[in-house]
Amino acid sequence: MKNLEWGKMSFSYTKTDYIVYSTFKDGKWTPAQLSSDFNIALSAYAGVLHYGSSCFEGMKAFRGVDGKVRLFRPEENAKRMIRSAKFLDLASPSIEQFVDMCVMCVKANAEYIPPYETTASLYLRPLLIGSNPQLGIRSSAESTFIVMASPVGTYSGDKILVPGTAVIARNHDRAAPNGSGSYKIGANYAQSLHPYNLAHNQGYRELLFTDALTHKYIEEFGSSNFFAIKGNTYITPDSDSVLPSITNASLRTVAKDLGMNVEMRQIPVTELAEVDEVNSCGTAVVITPICRIDDKVRLEDETPCHVYKFTDECGVKSRALYDQIIGIQKGTLEDRFGWVLFVDC
Numbered sequence: 525m526k527n528l529e530w531g532k533m534s535f536s537y538t539k540t541d542y543i544v545y546s547t548f549k550d551g552k553w554t555p556a557q558l559s560s561d562f563n564i565a566l567s568a569y570a571g572v573l574h575y576g577s578s579c580f581e582g583m584k585a586f587r588g589v590d591g592k593v594r595l596f597r598p599e600e601n602a603k604r605m606i607r608s609a610k611f612l613d614l615a616s617p618s619i620e621q622f623v624d625m626c627v628m629c630v631k632a633n634a635e636y637i638p639p640y641e642t643t644a645s646l647y648l649r650p651l652l653i654g655s656n657p658q659l660g661i662r663s664s665a666e667s668t669f670i671v672m673a674s675p676v677g678t679y680s681g682d683k684i685l686v687p688g689t690a691v692i693a694r695n696h697d698r699a700a701p702n703g704s705g706s707y708k709i710g711a712n713y714a715q716s717l718h719p720y721n722l723a724h725n726q727g728y729r730e731l732l733f734t735d736a737l738t739h740k741y742i743e744e745f746g747s748s749n750f751f752a753i754k755g756n757t758y759i760t761p762d763s764d765s766v767l768p769s770i771t772n773a774s775l776r777t778v779a780k781d782l783g784m785n786v787e788m789r790q791i792p793v794t795e796l797a798e799v800d801e802v803n804s805c806g807t808a809v810v811i812t813p814i815c816r817i818d819d820k821v822r823l824e825d826e827t828p829c830h831v832y833k834f835t836d837e838c839g840v841k842s843r844a845l846y847d848q849i850i851g852i853q854k855g856t857l858e859d860r861f862g863w864v865l866f867v868d869c
């Protein structure tokens with residue numbers, strides 16, 4: 525194992541040894557190849573550089589209490605990438621090819637899988653881009669699939685489960701109805717960068733988007749899904765323009781298993797006044813509690829029109845859900861839903 529400062533890691537890039545890549549050309553994929561050169565050669569005319577034909581995934585490999593390495597639900601990421609690629613009309617790897625290349629990447633970078641005792645993990649970033657030279661606006665005929673890995677700590681840079689603030693930005697939309705919101709494509713993130721900068725410059729950790737049609741209902745954070753706890757009920761938005769988070773789906777299963785009610789439905793912003801615990805959830809953020817949400821008419825405004833306050837510490841129910849997910853990922857709890865793929869390294 526490399527001698528890195530595992531305990532001090534945040535969600536940022538650390539150089540590892542290998543990436544894995546394969547290219548789709550003339551109707552077939554080239555064999556997956558390891559490369560220690562992280563610079564990829566692309567034509568300046570590649571579709572991804574002009575028309576944004578890019579989708580990606582995020583998942584984590586964990587070193588378990590038993591020393592074994594586990595990937596969490598990689599097939600779900602594979603299925604989601606296939607969906608995103610279909611939306612972009614890009615050739616995508618099969619589920620098997622996707623998972624095999626992720627496993628290959630974990631094995632090749634095994635020395636960067638953080639020790640069990642830390643809260644760090646090895647983050648995998650599978651990326652699919654349109655890579656042939658083109659000028660006209662059309663889907664790329666060739667694609668390149670790359671899996672890379674970087675050890676990461678908490679997304680917020682804080683200790684785990686330390687609450688942060690969020691702001692609702694009603695004058696910046698993440699995704700249109702009938703648009704691309706439910707696909708994990710690069711373009712969804714591109715349009716969130718400017719409002720994120722505005723929010724971060726005002727000291728907010730997260731940006732919470734509402735539905736683009738009415739701006740009345742909660743959609744999701746720019747980096748993750750939204751869920752709240754109200755009594756014994758887990759509530760999360762039901763919307764066609766929200767990314768179907770694998771963490772959120774897993775949390776809903778665990779919540780039911782713990783005897784909680786689960787509601788997936790429209791959540792009016794005003795209902796924030798009635799909930800007990802609010803969190804963001806996703807691979808990178810895991811569960812990150814939100815202690816305050818400021819509602820602004822315009823993100824650029826100094827004063828919010830409404831302030832919603834929640835607990836200053838992670839709520840009891842959210843903590844219980846966190847413990848279950850991390851326990852399964854790190855092998856301290858039984859994998860009772862069959863979510864874990866062991867990687868022999």
Ligand code: PLP
Pocket residue numbers: 582744745746747748749767768769770771772805806807808
């Ligand atoms: N929503 C957005 C916009 C995201 O970028 C992510 C991260 O992948 C999620 C939700 C959470 O999805 P998952 O739990 O599959 O990582």
Ligand code: COI
Pocket residue numbers: 581582583746747748806807808809
């Ligand atoms: C993930 O959680 O894997 C993501 O892709 C979110 C991104 C903001 C890092």
